[in-house]
Amino acid sequence: MTKSAKSVAAKTRSPRTAKPSSKPAQPSVISAKDLSLTFQTDDGPVHALSNIDLDIGKGDFVSFIGPSGCGKTTLLRVIADLEQPTAGEISVNGMSPENARLARAYGYVFQAAALYPWRTIEKNVALPLEIMGYSADERKKRVARTLELVNLTGFEKKYPWQLSGGMQQRASIARALSFDADILLMDEPFGALDEIVRDHLNEQLLELWERTNKTICFVTHSIPEAVYLSTRIVVMSPRPGRVTDIIESTLPRERPLDIRESPEFLGIAHRVREGLRAGHSYDE
Amino acid sequence: MRWLTEGKTIPVLTIVVVIMIVWYVGAVFMNAPVQRDMNKRAKIEPTTAEFVEQTWNQPKPILPAPHQIAQNFWKATFGVKVTSRRSLVYDAGVTLSSTVLGFALGTVLGVLIAVGIVHLPTLERSFMPWIIASQTIPILAIAPMLIVVLAAIGVKGLIPKALISAYLSFFPVVVGMVKGLRSPDGLLLDLMRTYNAGRAVTFWKLRVPASLPFLFASMKIAIAASLVGAIVGELPTGARAGIGSKLLIGSYYGQTIQIWSALLMASLLATALIVIVGLSERLTLRNMGARP
Numbered sequence: 001m002t003k004s005a006k007s008v009a010a011k012t013r014s015p016r017t018a019k020p021s022s023k024p025a026q027p028s029v030i031s032a033k034d035l036s037l038t039f040q041t042d043d044g045p046v047h048a049l050s051n052i053d054l055d056i057g058k059g060d061f062v063s064f065i066g067p068s069g070c071g072k073t074t075l076l077r078v079i080a081d082l083e084q085p086t087a088g089e090i091s092v093n094g095m096s097p098e099n100a101r102l103a104r105a106y107g108y109v110f111q112a113a114a115l116y117p118w119r120t121i122e123k124n125v126a127l128p129l130e131i132m133g134y135s136a137d138e139r140k141k142r143v144a145r146t147l148e149l150v151n152l153t154g155f156e157k158k159y160p161w162q163l164s165g166g167m168q169q170r171a172s173i174a175r176a177l178s179f180d181a182d183i184l185l186m187d188e189p190f191g192a193l194d195e196i197v198r199d200h201l202n203e204q205l206l207e208l209w210e211r212t213n214k215t216i217c218f219v220t221h222s223i224p225e226a227v228y229l230s231t232r233i234v235v236m237s238p239r240p241g242r243v244t245d246i247i248e249s250t251l252p253r254e255r256p257l258d259i260r261e262s263p264e265f266l267g268i269a270h271r272v273r274e275g276l277r278a279g280h281s282y283d284e
Numbered sequence: 285m286r287w288l289t290e291g292k293t294i295p296v297l298t299i300v301v302v303i304m305i306v307w308y309v310g311a312v313f314m315n316a317p318v319q320r321d322m323n324k325r326a327k328i329e330p331t332t333a334e335f336v337e338q339t340w341n342q343p344k345p346i347l348p349a350p351h352q353i354a355q356n357f358w359k360a361t362f363g364v365k366v367t368s369r370r371s372l373v374y375d376a377g378v379t380l381s382s383t384v385l386g387f388a389l390g391t392v393l394g395v396l397i398a399v400g401i402v403h404l405p406t407l408e409r410s411f412m413p414w415i416i417a418s419q420t421i422p423i424l425a426i427a428p429m430l431i432v433v434l435a436a437i438g439v440k441g442l443i444p445k446a447l448i449s450a451y452l453s454f455f456p457v458v459v460g461m462v463k464g465l466r467s468p469d470g471l472l473l474d475l476m477r478t479y480n481a482g483r484a485v486t487f488w489k490l491r492v493p494a495s496l497p498f499l500f501a502s503m504k505i506a507i508a509a510s511l512v513g514a515i516v517g518e519l520p521t522g523a524r525a526g527i528g529s530k531l532l533i534g535s536y537y538g539q540t541i542q543i544w545s546a547l548l549m550a551s552l553l554a555t556a557l558i559v560i561v562g563l564s565e566r567l568t569l570r571n572m573g574a575r576p
Contacts, residue, residue, distance in 0.1 A: 114472055130489070
């Protein structure tokens with residue numbers, strides 16, 4: 001219970017305790033209108049995203065959940081300017097995704113840790129800082145700070161292969177955090193990890209979110225993970241990829257792991273499951 | 285004793301012993317007809333043991349026995365002054381210099397072509413067929429022409445031989461480096477894109493380090509090819525020194541023992557060069573945090 005007591009203390013100090021649960025009062029950070037993306041393939045067009053409308057406010061933790069092929073990763077990649085939409089509008093931090101990328105407005109965490117095997121953990125975390133031209137002193141400070149944030153202090157000199165999968169993924173989160181972008185885009189970051197490590201990292205991620213006040217977009221296909229982490233859950237369905245439901249979480253920001261057995265939690269999980277079922281036809 | 289029972293020592297020694305036995309037996313049969321002729325002319329009727337010994341000690345045998353090669357090698361390597369024309373060390377030095385120069389030229393050229401191919405798709409389409417075609421032409425056909433053409437414009441000595449080495453060694457480097465520079469997967473490239481990293485940064489921070497293991501693998505092939513190129517380059521030039529010239533002179537005068545000891549020197553040289561490349565590979569990759 002010491003952990004939750006500590007975070008309660010952190011919460012009372014936090015200026016964001018009075019955050020409304022539904023409509024974001026803060027200006028929207030990511031907003032999509034009628035967004036569509038169609039891939040042209042040899043078998044005809046594939047509608048990866050179809051008429052997506054979305055508004056993500058500052059400080060939100062938004063999960064995208066849906067079966068594979070529903071376009072949740074594609075949507076994240078469109079936000080990151082790694083894919084180009086074919087129709088509709090999208091803005092990130094009030095500008096086009098490309099300008100947001102050029103302004104280094106977000107950190108991206110991939111499904112795999114994607115650490116450079118020839119760099120130590122500290123060098124990996126320092127990579128974006130090197131590219132962005134931070135001074136050596138500043139790099140050192142930021143690496144130390146972000147590694148502390150993901151509980152990897154003491155592993156600076158290790159190479160990726162010397163770390164477990166969970167630790168590698170934490171290092172990759174540190175790397176995405178190191179240059180202090182306001183937005184964190186995470187594409188199934190814990191998908192390849194086992195349940196126990198995943199629970200632990202979920203808890204740490206919430207704590208980190210609380211401390212850094214970032215806007216997080218989180219792709220997952222785990223219902224408990226989505227409900228546990230999010231302030232809003234975007235339920236998506238495939239063929240064509242579209243949003244079927246957006247659920248505002250009524251859970252408090254303070255979330256010990258055992259909140260997952262509360263009726264409120266199960267209620268939200270149930271609604272997510274219903275949304276997934278409604279959007280997904282099993283006759284294919 | 286563990287290293288003896290579990291290491292490679294015993295298997296390797298076994299193979300050496302087998303080769304030696306086959307060699308000595310083979311030498312008897314290969315050299316027997318000539319020896320019988322000689323004995324008939326000299327009207328000698330040796331015992332079987334004497335006859336076998338004779339076949340192992342001919343001055344110009346068809347197949348020299350290992351100890352003859354060893355003796356000649358020892359004498360030519362340690363028995364004469366290094367500066368002497370008869371010294372194998374001197375010949376090896378001559379061949380080594382064009383091997384190393386050719387290898388350096390070939391590696392630099394190969395890396396440059398690979399960098400170009402990775403960054404300019406048109407270069408791949410226009411260059412790659414020529415590069416592959418270049419390796420289908422026998423080097424023995426190219427070498428004399430190259431040397432004649434270069435001699436006509438006044439380039440002689442080390443450079444033409446090194447160019448032939450480079451001609452053979454750039455190819456594995458091009459192939460390996462193209463693969464190596466393209467080895468980072470989409471994820472790592474996407475990551476660079478999210479940092480808004482330019483081509484140059486992506487090249488130096490991602491493509492180059494990722495390609496190094498490929499470079500070393502290519503360089504091991506390239507250094508051996510360079511040595512072959514240097515030796516071949518010495519054949520048509522009428523070079524007066526070098527392992528190639530030793531081979532040529534040996535075949536003019538039927539000095540099979542000298543040919544074999546020159547071959548032994550060539551293979552020792554190749555081994556040493558590959559070991560050096562291998563050691564620098566180990567050192568570099570260890571400094572890059574490779575799993576031991």
